[in-house]
Amino acid sequence: MELNINIIIPEIILIALAVCLIVLDFFITDKKKLNTIGICGLVIAGMSVLLGVKNGFALSGMIIQDNVAVFFKLLFILVGIYIFYMGRFFEDRIKGWKGEFYILIVFAIIGMEFLSSSYDFISFYVSLELLTITLYILTAYTKDNPHSVEAGLKYLITGALASGFLLYGISFIYGGTGSTGFGEIAGILRGGGHGLNGFVTIGLVLIILGLTFKISSIPFHVWTPDVYQGAPTPVTALLAAGSKAAGFVVLMRVLFTALGSVKEEWMLFIAVISAVTLIFGNMSAMPQKNIKRLIAYAGIGSAGYLLMGIASASVLGASSIMFYLLTYLFSIAGSFLVIVIFSHVSGSDEIDSYAGLSRRSPLLAATMFIGLLSLAGVPPLGGFIAKFYLFAAVVKEGLIWLAVIGILMAIVSMYYFLLVIKRIYLMEPVVEEKITLEPTTKLMLYGVNIAIIALGVYPGPFTDWFVQIARQLF
Amino acid sequence: MITVNHYLLLSFIIFSIGVTGVLLRRNILIVLMSLELIFNSVNISLVAFSYYLHSMTGMVLVVFTITIAAAEVGVGLAILVAVYRLRRTVYVDELNTLKH
Amino acid sequence: MLLNYLPVLIMIGLVAVMAMMVLFVASLIRPSRPYYKKNQAYECGIDPIGEASIGKVRIHYFVIAILFIIFDVETLYLFPWAVVLKKIGLFGYIEMFVFIFLLLVGFIYAWIKGALDWVS
Numbered sequence: 218m219e220l221n222i223n224i225i226i227p228e229i230i231l232i233a234l235a236v237c238l239i240v241l242d243f244f245i246t247d248k249k250k251l252n253t254i255g256i257c258g259l260v261i262a263g264m265s266v267l268l269g270v271k272n273g274f275a276l277s278g279m280i281i282q283d284n285v286a287v288f289f290k291l292l293f294i295l296v297g298i299y300i301f302y303m304g305r306f307f308e309d310r311i312k313g314w315k316g317e318f319y320i321l322i323v324f325a326i327i328g329m330e331f332l333s334s335s336y337d338f339i340s341f342y343v344s345l346e347l348l349t350i351t352l353y354i355l356t357a358y359t360k361d362n363p364h365s366v367e368a369g370l371k372y373l374i375t376g377a378l379a380s381g382f383l384l385y386g387i388s389f390i391y392g393g394t395g396s397t398g399f400g401e402i403a404g405i406l407r408g409g410g411h412g413l414n415g416f417v418t419i420g421l422v423l424i425i426l427g428l429t430f431k432i433s434s435i436p437f438h439v440w441t442p443d444v445y446q447g448a449p450t451p452v453t454a455l456l457a458a459g460s461k462a463a464g465f466v467v468l469m470r471v472l473f474t475a476l477g478s479v480k481e482e483w484m485l486f487i488a489v490i491s492a493v494t495l496i497f498g499n500m501s502a503m504p505q506k507n508i509k510r511l512i513a514y515a516g517i518g519s520a521g522y523l524l525m526g527i528a529s530a531s532v533l534g535a536s537s538i539m540f541y542l543l544t545y546l547f548s549i550a551g552s553f554l555v556i557v558i559f560s561h562v563s564g565s566d567e568i569d570s571y572a573g574l575s576r577r578s579p580l581l582a583a584t585m586f587i588g589l590l591s592l593a594g595v596p597p598l599g600g601f602i603a604k605f606y607l608f609a610a611v612v613k614e615g616l617i618w619l620a621v622i623g624i625l626m627a628i629v630s631m632y633y634f635l636l637v638i639k640r641i642y643l644m645e646p647v648v649e650e651k652i653t654l655e656p657t658t659k660l661m662l663y664g665v666n667i668a669i670i671a672l673g674v675y676p677g678p679f680t681d682w683f684v685q686i687a688r689q690l691f
Numbered sequence: 692m693i694t695v696n697h698y699l700l701l702s703f704i705i706f707s708i709g710v711t712g713v714l715l716r717r718n719i720l721i722v723l724m725s726l727e728l729i730f731n732s733v734n735i736s737l738v739a740f741s742y743y744l745h746s747m748t749g750m751v752l753v754v755f756t757i758t759i760a761a762a763e764v765g766v767g768l769a770i771l772v773a774v775y776r777l778r779r780t781v782y783v784d785e786l787n788t789l790k791h
Numbered sequence: 792m793l794l795n796y797l798p799v800l801i802m803i804g805l806v807a808v809m810a811m812m813v814l815f816v817a818s819l820i821r822p823s824r825p826y827y828k829k830n831q832a833y834e835c836g837i838d839p840i841g842e843a844s845i846g847k848v849r850i851h852y853f854v855i856a857i858l859f860i861i862f863d864v865e866t867l868y869l870f871p872w873a874v875v876l877k878k879i880g881l882f883g884y885i886e887m888f889v890f891i892f893l894l895l896v897g898f899i900y901a902w903i904k905g906a907l908d909w910v911s
Contacts, residue, residue: 392695392744
């Protein structure tokens with residue numbers, strides 16, 4: 218039994234941060250200070266991921282630390298910093314505000330960190346539920362707002378049903394192979410000791426269905442629009458950028474690492490889910506009037522694109538998923554920072570109220586412009602390169618029909634994002650009043666924009682690095 | 692002689708009852724009970740596999756599942772109380788203030 | 792086959808007989824002075840208002856029930872831990888205290904936030 222506690226030091230720092238915040242919540246009345254402490258703690262945890270941690274296994278093989286885990290841990294901490302910052306603009310929207318909001322966000326990040334490095338179905342399930350249950354509470358956090366609690370209840374019912382499917386699938390995989398460790402399952406399936414039997418196939422299908430909830434793709438996508446609209450805006454950003462990335466990292470670990478040797482069984486299944494998700498998400502996004510709902514449907518579409526990478530089952534596919542998630546994080550962080558600031562000023566999330574934003578604040582308008590165009594995949598932004606690599610990965614595996622659907626849907630997504638951009642730049646504003654921004658906010662917005670453009674103009678080093686670390690998954 | 696298949700059949704029947712309950716029932720309390728049925732059917736199947744494979748891993752997973760199901764239902768009840776305070780209803784189809 | 796279950800049947804019979812005997816002996820010995828307050832339904836020391844079967848239950852019972860579910864289930868981990876305590880040694884012993892400490896933080900938090908106060 219090897220414990221190797223030193224591998225999970227970043228997570229221990231985060232747990233200590235959560236306990237600290239719980240205690241400090243009683244003594245600090247100015248919750249803005251709590252926010253600052255939280256951001257500092259996240260930065261420290263991020264440093265410890267970067268500097269101190271060696272690769273290897275911890276907690277008797279339950280936890281793996283490899284470069285994939287390092288990348289995703291840094292990604293989640295970056296998400297966390299942006300979410301905390303958004304919380305500053307949301308504080309006064311909640312009656313009887315308590316510091317619990319920040320504590321719960323830290324717990325959600327701990328769940329995602331453990332999820333990205335879980336190497337056994339037990340640790341995988343426990344960390345998945347730590348993330349999911351925290352998100353249920355966060356979604357229903359504004360409990361005097363009927364939209365929020367209703368969204369929370371819908372999220373909980375769909376989530377618990379999906380988690381039941383997932384668990385049932387895990388039990389079948391366990392029954393078919395006699396093990397729950399990803400490495401051991403891969404060894405048993407490759408060695409052909411038991412070979413592929415009926416149990417493994419049933420388990421495979423059930424696990425994929427259960428995980429489609431986390432990544433918000435067909436068939437467990439129904440919660441997405443309602444929850445994105447009803448949840449507090451920082452939580453929506455966490456769902457969009459964090460929870461989806463966490464879903465994809467475990468999907469990659471389960472399908473590529475544990476079940477990689479039976480990939481003929483699931484490649485076509487994933488490809489079909491991906492195609493249906495792409496068409497459904499992008500088509501339903503067109504008539505939307507609420508910006509959060511629009512991004513929800515576009516997010517379903519993005520899950521379809523990311524599933525193309527899973528369907529290709531190759532190193533190129535896995536590395537392009539990581540690249541897509543990185544650009545997606547910056548687009549979501551940028552546009553949601555704009556949404557949260559704008560609703561802080563105007564109190565509205567309707568797309569129509571964004572009319573003439575470019576005259577009220579050029580920086581906010583530009584961030585929205587770059588973020589949405591990157592989501593749509595316009596060159597030379599990061600989103601274009603990400604989609605290009607995904608298409609290349611699918612075509613290389615002979616799934617040309619999937620790439621054609623992807624390209625058609627990219628054109629559709631261009632249409633509905635341009636409708637929003639048209640309102641921001643070409644329409645007359647209802648209120649002329651300028652929106653003033655703090656220097657730190659400006660810094661955050663510039664950071665996001667520069668990152669998106671840099672990933673688009675100079676993707677070389679990143680893609681090389683991602684291809685290198687993606688090899689560890691296979 | 693009772694084999695692993697009998698337990699799996701039992702677990703499958705309970706799982707189906709649970710899923711049907713979640714999909715068809717309007718009362719959220721009954722939906723939460725059906726979710727409990729789903730989790731417990733999985734527990735039956737895990738314990739059956741664990742017994743017939745002579746491995747303890749399944750039992751360990753069951754312990755975690757029980758805890759997580761309890762947490763899930765705890766949060767579910769708390770959100771349900773919040774919904775009831777605002778809307779005075781526990782029926783799924785009356786919760787439709789979000790736009791379609 | 793079925794004969795193996797005979798001890799169980801004997802056990803059930805014994806328990807039933809014991810229970811009835813205890814109740815019978817108690818009814819002979821105890822004083823019997825019923826009055827209004829004593830015959831009332833007992834509800835945690837609070838006077839009952841109306842019939843419980845109508846479905847009006849104080850929402851606060853829900854809060855206590857939810858807290859009970861969580862802390863009740865957490866004790867599940869103590870049993871397997873206690874069984875293998877000698878094998879896992881000092882490290883496992885300390886680890887359980889870390890677990891209980893984290894639970895305690897949650898409990899104190901709920902307490903200070905007023906989840907256990909009875910608002911009347």
